[in-house]
Amino acid sequence: MTAIVEPAYWNARLAELIAEYEVPGASLAFLHEGEVHSFAAGVLNKDTGTPVSTDSLFQIGSVSKVWTATQLMLLAEQGRLTLDTPVVDLLPEFKVADAEVTKTVTVRHLLTHTSGIDGDLFLDTGRGDDCLEKYVAACAELTQNHPIGESFSYCNSGFVIAGRIIERLTGKSWDEALREQICEPLGLTHTWTLPEDVLRFSAATGHVEDGNPTPVWGLPRAMGPAGLICARASDVVAFGRAHLGTELLAAPGAMTAPQVRLPNPYTLAPEWGIGWILDEWAGHRVIMHAGNTIGQSAMLWVMPDTGTVICLLVNGGESGAIQRDLGRELFAALADVEMPELLGPPETPVDVDVAGHVGTYERVGCLSTVSVNDDGKLHLHIEVTGALADISPPMDWDLIPVDATTFVGRREGSPLWDSVVFYELADGSRYVHMGVRATPKTA
Structure with missing residues (x-):
């Protein structure tokens, strides 16, 4: 085994970084030269002290959106819909407050966050298999925060609506369809969506800013397609790896073609594809997605031309900082690629009219x-x-x-x-x- 993937080093480094950034626990996995390597450090819950293992499940938050987008693209490859199919053609009962948007919003708008629907609606519609159906009915009151197609604004509700489309086309709950379309074909044994399944494994609890466990473990079931998958890091890496080839999609490149440029290109990246966030580092294309739930954070990076896939899952602390530091070190070691720095204050102060x-x-x-x-x-x-x-x-x-x-x-x-x-x-x-x-x- 090369020094680059030496387990003792990365286990120790992960332990050092969670201490530095006050992260209770973390799980790391990466794909290098065709082999997946997994590491763990810290605890799942500070109150119990249960240690994190490489098989522990964390909430991956909005990384789930790439899974939901992949499900729809699988259905598109079967000819069940196109990206430009109006949502109302697939869900005749769908509507939002703007009648014109109701008629014209498409699947592409949902998956690229360009619908303009003001969609940070975190609504508990119950634990039944009809929770997405009830959620979509509640979207009738959602207004626009920008005209359809005129800007980019991250929209959780759009992905819940997308999940309901999957239910309608497959005749199964979103959770069941996810298992059939993605988890079972990829052999993902440690990827689940419902708490009663997650609790069969060692599962992380989120921690809030004061370092204590969160008062609420997870989001309502209806938010599943937008951010409710729980998984071990190696399962997330396996999902990312599938997008390097044709394990899932016949044409995975359709998801990584640029769809929209962001008004603010500095937060994550300048462009968005179908589900994926798109960037380029020193001439290397990078596809990625971040996720945040209640006290938990996830990051998935895929660099197709080097075959590098990295997933980091944490349950509190300075999650963004540990993602940056560990990601920077990993890409340098595994792919000899430098991660760009985030935008910061200019060296020379700028005077502007505010x-x-x-x-x-x-x-x-x-x-x-x-x-x-x-x-x-x-x-x-x-x-x-x-x-x-x-x-x-x-x-x-x-x-x-x-x-x-x-x-x-x-x-x-x-x-x-x-x-x-x-x-x-x-x-x-x-x-x-x-x-x-x-x-x-x-x-």
Whole structure:
């Protein structure tokens, strides 16, 4: 075994990093030269002290969206739908508040987050197999946060609707269809969606900012297609590996063709495909997806031309920082590729007119207020609203200008900078783009 994949080194390194970033527990797996290597460190729950093993299941959050997109692409390859099929043709009962969007929104809009549907609706519609059906009925009240196709805004609801399409076309619950379409063909024995299945294994509990276990273990069942898969890291790597060839899809490249450029290209990447986030590092194409649930975070990176697949799962702490540090080190070691740095403050301070950015920006689940400090700099106050408000404390960032519309800020104690971009649509309406979401200026 080469030093690059030496288990003693990576186990020790993972333990060092979770201590540095106050992460209770982590599971790491990567594919190198055709072989999967798995590592674990820390505990599943700080209250119980149960150690993480390489077979432990973590919530992979929105990485689940790539699985849901893959399910729809499998159905598309069977001729059951196309990306440009209107949703209402597949779900005649579907509607949102805008009648024109109801008629024209397509599967492609859902899978590329370009529908404009204001879709951070975390709604508990019960534990029955009809939970997605009930959720889609509740979408009738969802308004637009931007006109259809005019921008990009991350939309959880769009993927729940996509999951309901899968149910309609397969005649099975989304959970059953996932097992039949993906888990069983790939031999994934440690990938599950329902708590009663997850509890048969050693399962991670999330931890909140104070380091304590979360008061709620997981999201409602209806959010499954958007972010409810639980898996061990090696199973997630096996799923990523399948997208390097034709184990699942006859034409996996259809999912990684660029579909839309993001108004804020600095948060994760500049482009989005079908489900996948798309980037390029030093001439190497990278497809990836991140996931965050209640106190748990996941990251899946795939570099097709080097055959490198990496998955890191954690249950609290500075998740973004450990992902960056470990990812940087792994890609250097496994593929001799340097991960680009995140956008940060410019070396030379920039003077810009900030008056036009001041105001209130609001969408479902989030209220942001932009004001000016005594020193003339922008300040951002973010409040989570709705179902997750009780477990998501407000955040305050001082914003540092990079140029007239691009700023960076970070919450107190965080080692990472987040990017904030102010922009206008063709009709002159003003938006702020952060956290891969477009939020309209309302006052």
